[in-house]
Amino acid sequence: AQSVTQLGSHVSVSEGALVLLRCNYSSSVPPYLFWYVQYPNQGLQLLLKYTSAATLVKGINGFEAEFKKSETSFHLTKPSAHMRDAAEYFCAVTGSGNTGKLIFGQGTTLQVKP
């Protein structure tokens, strides 16, 4: 069965520092992988997605993620954090079958300190 593990429920960085949010997945079939962001009191917004094309995926707001099959990882990075990046981030993998269902990780709250 597909599953997603996000390492670290809270990550704190200083403004201007590198952001690294970790995601490992388990999938019995080639996965589609996603990162979503949720700002306070809002729904989820897609940051980026991996759909078996390039392994380095660029998303919105300067974020990118690299698909590493050997490590079953899809970590999210941004070279320089902004205060506006403070939010909760979710990694997700497509479920089994062709249903469009997503399996989500537990979420990581990113705090950005001035």
Next chain:
Amino acid sequence: DVKVTQSSRYLVKRTGEKVFLECVQDMDHENMFWYRQDPGLGLRLIYFSYDVKMKEKGDIPEGYSVSREKKERFSLILESASTNQTSMYLCASSFQGTTEAFFGQGTRLTVV
């Protein structure tokens, strides 16, 4: 712009009440989903629908039912609300196949 609209942002209901959460999408998506979000647990799938009048249980369907009479509308029903159903509920939609889902703003439900 894709729009997924949930009828209420905040709801307060009493234990035992029947509760309806409504979701409408304007992109002619085949798939619609109801997720529940709780701290530390991420999003968990309650029910999904891949066509009008079609539905399948997700991971936590107990205490919930759904209705999809029209393609654009997907309703979540709490037959008899309980305090452990206090949560954030998120509706989403997508085209058939493994594409990204588009989410509504969420409904924060409190059952007292």
